[in-house]
Amino acid sequence: xxxxxxxxxxxxxxxxxxxxxxxxxxxxxxxxxxxxxxxxxxxxxxxxxxxxxxxxxxxxxxxxxxxxxxxxxxxxxxxxxxxxxxxxxxxxxxxxxxxxxxxxxxxxxxxxxxxxxxxxxxxxxxxxxxxxxxxxxxxxxxxxxxxxxxxxxxxxxxxxxxxxxxxxxxxxxxxxxxxxxxxxxxxxxxxxxxxxxxxxxxxxxxxxxxxxxxxxxxxxxxxxxxxxxxxxxxxxxxxxxxxxxxxxxxxxx
Amino acid sequence: xxxxxxxxxxxxxxxxxxxxxxxxxxxxxxxxxxxxxxxxxxxxxxxxxxxxxxxxxxxxxxxxxxxxxxxxxxxxxxxxxxxxxxxxxxxxxxxxxxxxxxxxxxxxxxxxxxxxxxxxxxxxxxxxxxxxxxxxxxxxxxxxxxxxxxxxxxxxxxxxxxxxxxxxxxxxxxxxxxxxxxxxxxxxxxxxxxxxxxxxxxxxxxxxxxxxxxxxxxxxxxxxxxxxxxxxxxxxxxxxxxxxxxxxxxxxxxxxxxxxxxxxxxxx
Numbered sequence: 001x002x003x004x005x006x007x008x009x010x011x012x013x014x015x016x017x018x019x020x021x022x023x024x025x026x027x028x029x030x031x032x033x034x035x036x037x038x039x040x041x042x043x044x045x046x047x048x049x050x051x052x053x054x055x056x057x058x059x060x061x062x063x064x065x066x067x068x069x070x071x072x073x074x075x076x077x078x079x080x081x082x083x084x085x086x087x088x089x090x091x092x093x094x095x096x097x098x099x100x101x102x103x104x105x106x107x108x109x110x111x112x113x114x115x116x117x118x119x120x121x122x123x124x125x126x127x128x129x130x131x132x133x134x135x136x137x138x139x140x141x142x143x144x145x146x147x148x149x150x151x152x153x154x155x156x157x158x159x160x161x162x163x164x165x166x167x168x169x170x171x172x173x174x175x176x177x178x179x180x181x182x183x184x185x186x187x188x189x190x191x192x193x194x195x196x197x198x199x200x201x202x203x204x205x206x207x208x209x210x211x212x213x214x215x216x217x218x219x220x221x222x223x224x225x226x227x228x229x230x231x232x233x234x235x236x237x238x239x240x241x242x243x244x245x246x247x248x249x250x251x252x253x
Numbered sequence: 254x255x256x257x258x259x260x261x262x263x264x265x266x267x268x269x270x271x272x273x274x275x276x277x278x279x280x281x282x283x284x285x286x287x288x289x290x291x292x293x294x295x296x297x298x299x300x301x302x303x304x305x306x307x308x309x310x311x312x313x314x315x316x317x318x319x320x321x322x323x324x325x326x327x328x329x330x331x332x333x334x335x336x337x338x339x340x341x342x343x344x345x346x347x348x349x350x351x352x353x354x355x356x357x358x359x360x361x362x363x364x365x366x367x368x369x370x371x372x373x374x375x376x377x378x379x380x381x382x383x384x385x386x387x388x389x390x391x392x393x394x395x396x397x398x399x400x401x402x403x404x405x406x407x408x409x410x411x412x413x414x415x416x417x418x419x420x421x422x423x424x425x426x427x428x429x430x431x432x433x434x435x436x437x438x439x440x441x442x443x444x445x446x447x448x449x450x451x452x453x454x455x456x457x458x459x460x461x462x463x464x465x466x467x468x469x470x471x472x473x474x475x476x477x478x479x480x481x482x483x484x485x486x487x488x489x490x491x492x493x494x495x496x497x498x499x500x501x502x503x504x505x506x507x508x509x510x511x512x513x514x515x516x517x518x519x520x521x
Binding site: 045048049050051052064065066067069071072073074075076077078082085086089090091092136 | 258261262264265326329330332333334336337340341342343511512
């Protein structure tokens with residue numbers, strides 16, 4: 001499997017959402033870290049073919065992509081049980097497997113609720129449960145931990161670590177990533193992707209204003225540029241709970 | 254997966270209170286006025302004709318009112334459709350056909366109830382049971398009308414969604430209903446030019462609905478017995494042509510559908 005993004009650009013009312021992205025996704029487990037408003041969901045929608053863009057997305061060996069984006073599962077405004085039945089039929093998936101996953105998350109109560117009335121966390125669990133069961137070449141998870149309590153987050157991590165196929169997980173929450181097995185790590189900031197850094201240990205990644213340690217790359221936060229270093233640096237990535245903290249008046253710098 | 258979506262779409266429609274309100278209750282109020290208020294002065298020799306006109310007028314208004322709600326359903330599903338057409342075995346043709354059968358079936362159910370209500374109201378007022386002359390034709394017409402109106406709404410909403418921005422989706426979804434009121438009401442009292450009458454599906458469907466009820470060729474001005482008769486054959490050809498024309502445009506539009514943000518529409 002290979003997905004190549006070439007000069008990818010998305011604008012909305014003159015505002016640049018994705019800015020000249022060149023990135024390659026191949027077999028494996030990928031993590032993309034980005035703050036809110038950095039263009040994460042727009043990137044997902046581009047890869048899924050849901051919105052127009054400039055540039056090219058070349059896919060090789062990718063027939064279908066599954067996702068946890070809840071909008072994708074709003075074919076009709078019906079109850080969650082119907083939605084699961086419809087999508088399991090469309091993707092030829094055993095619906096009982098999806099129900100069983102919903103039960104493991106202990107959110108069976110949503111089955112009789114309308115899809116529009118469930119909470120953000122519940123919709124993330126629903127999207128995740130369907131996406132995990134679709135036999136796709138790639139699974140894209142957009143903020144899978146959003147609105148979910150810690151015990152259910154652990155269940156998601158357990159499922160992901162047990163999954164053998166390819167996925168791209170996009171999140172702004174850093175405190176959970178070190179529990180995940182992954183092959184590549186990259187950052188999306190202000191509509192641009194930095195990375196990917198392969199086979200890195202999250203605990204060894206640092207952000208530094210000065211050129212210290214082994215430089216993997218850099219991120220441009222608009223007003224400041226930071227080196228991403230391995231092994232040595234000013235602030236360890238794992239000291240942030242969310243990527244947004246990098247923008248704060250960080251005394252450490 | 255054959256006709257898999259059919260039952261779910263039909264079930265959703267049957268449970269949709271907005272659809273029942275605008276499709277049945279709203280037009281029943283008009284029918285009530287037609288029978289009990291404006292019906293007082295009607296010549297009993299023209300009673301079946303009068304019932305036929307009301308049946309046609311109410312059916313068109315009902316179907317066009319529901320098409321407003323259906324327009325929103327396309328817009329609501331845009332993200333899902335954009336995703337499914339590219340990542341699953343669900344393709345625009347299959348989706349279109351399953352939708353059409355669900356909606357056509359729903360209109361047959363609702364139309365049958367509307368017919369029953371009309372029969373009951375007329376029998377209460379005039380102590381006579383007036384049945385539609387050709388029930389099979391009325392059933393076919395409800396099915397076809399649903400397909401045509403829905404296809405028309407679908408094309409308008411997809412154009413708005415993809416190319417002209419979300420601000421106008423609300424207005425555009427009302428276009429079929431506005432046109433229905435204008436055209437169906439006009440032919441009650443005005444002789445429209447032939448090219449207008451035969452070139453649009455609203456007037457032709459109104460005439461054919463009337464024809465199916467009274468089993469006689471309707472007058473061009475529906476309430477004027479001295480006006481010439483309509484050409485039923487040309488009306489039928491026009492309806493079939495619309496059905497054939499809208500289908501490929503709809504399937505093509507669906508294949509181009511892009512995800513719209515529901516949040517964006519809320520702020521538009």
